[in-house]
Amino acid sequence: MESTRPKWPWIVASALILVWTIFPILWIVMLSFKRPGEVGNQKGFLPKHWTWDNYRTVFRTDLFTAALVNSIGISMIATFAGVVFATLVAYAIARLEFPGKKLILSFALAIAMFPVVSLVGPLFDLWRDLGLYDTWPGLIIPYISFALPLAIWTLSAFFREIPWEMEQAAQVDGATSWQAFRKVIVPLAAPGVFTAAILTFFFCWNDFVFGISLTSSDRARPVPAALAFFTGASQFEQPTTAICAAAVVVTVPVVVIVLAFQRRIVAGLTSGAVKG
Amino acid sequence: MAAITMKNIVKRYGDGFPAVNDVSLDVRDGEFMILVGPSGCGKSTLLRMIVGLEDITSGEMLIGERIVNRIAPRERNLSMVFQNYALYPHLTVYENIAFPLRLAKRPDEEVRRRVTETAGLLELTEHLDRKPSNLSGGQRQRVAMGRAIVRQADAFLFDEPLSNLDAKLRGQMRTEISRLQRRLGVTTVYVTHDQTEAMTLGDRVAVLRKGVLQQVGSPRELYEQPVNLFVAGFIGSPSMNFLPASVDGTSLSTPLGRFEMPGEQAAAAVGDRGVVLVGVRPEHFEDASLVSEDKRARGSIVQVPVDVTEWLGNELYAYVPYEAPADLAAQLRELSRELDSDQLRTQAVVSLDASSLIAEGTEAALWIDTSRIHLFDPATGENLTRDEDHAARLTRAAEPSRAAQRSTQQPTEP
Helix, strand or coil: CCCCCCHHHHHHHHHHHHHHHHHHHHHHHHHHCHHHCCCCCCCCCCCCCCCCHHHHHHHHHHHHHHHHHHHHHHHHHHHHHHHHHHHHHHHHHHHCCCHHHHHHHHHHHHHHHHCCHHHHHHHHHHHHHHHHCCCCHHHHHHHHHHHHHHHHHHHHHHHHHHHHHHHHHHHHCCCCHHHHHHHHHHHHHHHHHHHHHHHHHHHHHHHHHHHCCCCCCCCCCHHHHHHHHHCCCCCCCCCCCHHHHHHHHHHHHHHHHHHHHHHHHHHHHCCCCCCC | CEHHHHHHEECCCCCCCCCEEEEEEEEECCCEEEEECCCCHHHHHHHHHHHHHCCCCCCEECCCCCCCCCCCCHHHCCEEEEECCCCCCCCCHHHHHHHHHHHHCHHHHHHHHHHHHHHHHHHHHCCCHCCCCCCCCHHHHHHHHHHHCCCCCCCCEEEEECCCCCHHHHHHHHHHHHHHHHHCCCCEEEECCCHHHHHHHHEEEEEEECCEEEEEECCHHHHHCCCCCHHHHHHCCCCCCCEEEEECEEEEEEECCEEECCCCHHHHHHCCCCCEEECHHHHHHEHHHHHCCCCCCEEEEEEEEECCCEECEEEEEEEECCCCHHHHHHHHHHHHCCCCCCCCCCCCEEECCCCCCCCCEEEEEEECCCHEEECCCCCCCCCCCCHHHHHHHHHHHHHHHHHHHHHHHCCCCC
């Protein structure tokens, strides 16, 4: 950007926003390195004695490790299934004219708008009757259905950006519809598929409401819910620092993913970026 | 290689609008056929019906001996070059060209040989590892052609392939396509709205108007013996001038002046029509002072006001405004709009010898070669002076010369 206007207001503004957003995260990180007794210390932002104890505690707790396995498993399965569904649906929506297309799109939007909390009660009852309560599928199913709308909307925008001719060219070159989809459309929409996958994964990974309501034990409880059940190393200690350590542990994958795929996500969110 | 036969092809869209209406056309084996017409005339739709990307509402489409109406594009064994090339941006040039072969599951060895061969032919060898986004327009165009010729398709289809290139490159690619087609001898259907491409590339040209086939013939036949007003106006640039004329015995009185009909046959064809449209090509005018005596006798001389002149070095364009009766003027305006030119005033464009000293804003004496004029029925647009025998001769004459060109382009090396 060539601009004659000074750059420093932007720099100052960015710095302010950066501090504003990073402060709570840093605070949690600092807390996770403090000793439990130090939580009340209002003057010290940095720990007096740096310690890995909280992390050791966290990883020694079955509650957390089981929850971590649950979280990873459930989120990955939900993401994979959701993105595969969403890709197929979005492709159909972008490419085909069929009755009820508008209906599907508005339905998807309505689901995305629906307050999650209001569904938890009925789901709780339903899942108990069906035997899905406190199981992986019991969480995967609602995750998929709530992540789908966003994924469908993102992906169909992507597919629409891909020129029709690409696919027609592939068909003339001798491809079946499925081959054209797999060899031309999917690779071209890869940034979109990626974006959708990451957004879906975050949604599942960060969910708290379903996690706490539809589970009751280590069998399926994901990390965000498990954090609430944390007790300290002994019952005379506040578990705050341990919770912070656990929070840091579950935040790390998110940060790593974002940093690793930063470019793709940005490209994905801004445009289809497909040139003919 | 195969012939393509269309029998009474109709394409009707959902709203009942016929984009292509009852087109019957034979593209012979190895022939280069051009589909031409103003935008929206259905030429691209027709092409897409040949390749199978568009359903055929009624009629029969044959490729070789096979009826392909209900056959998927991939089973028609045709290859197509799209207007925007439709290269696969995620694949290298090599893989783009190899794509049809990969789909056909050819062994790697064969793929490598064929792609290398094709790349050599199109001078793409040093670009094989690059992605399409790093190529120039002309190079992309060549990759698209490479993808089309790499497998032995029965026919090539081109959908305005040069319209995204700049003028200079377009000229180069045009000769390149022509050379390639003659060399490979593959049946080709080429859609364009460009005059030059239509005239220079094709063995035969099919002119479409609003989905209806107007005329099929060699470029020369279309130019010299058009069947109607539309074809006459569409082929040629600047286009033919149409002058309203009232018939008075064997003489025609036009806004530019009075002159005799070209011959008895013309007079007979005009019959008892009171009004006709006289079609004169710009180059059939000449500055009267530059015309030799004996040539003068072949035509007529008229005195006209010259509005604007354009000197181009090799020729001089002069614009001659004239008044036309309101109803005919409206009809002519309608025609020019249909031809995508949208002329605002009724004026004749004449092309004179560059040495002419006719100046703007003066009266000038122009000689009209009346032996070359055409007369059209103003109501139906039919060409009354079309000479069928001559037209047939022109198309026949074109064939041996094309064949000769083809044989010189055949590779002599093994």
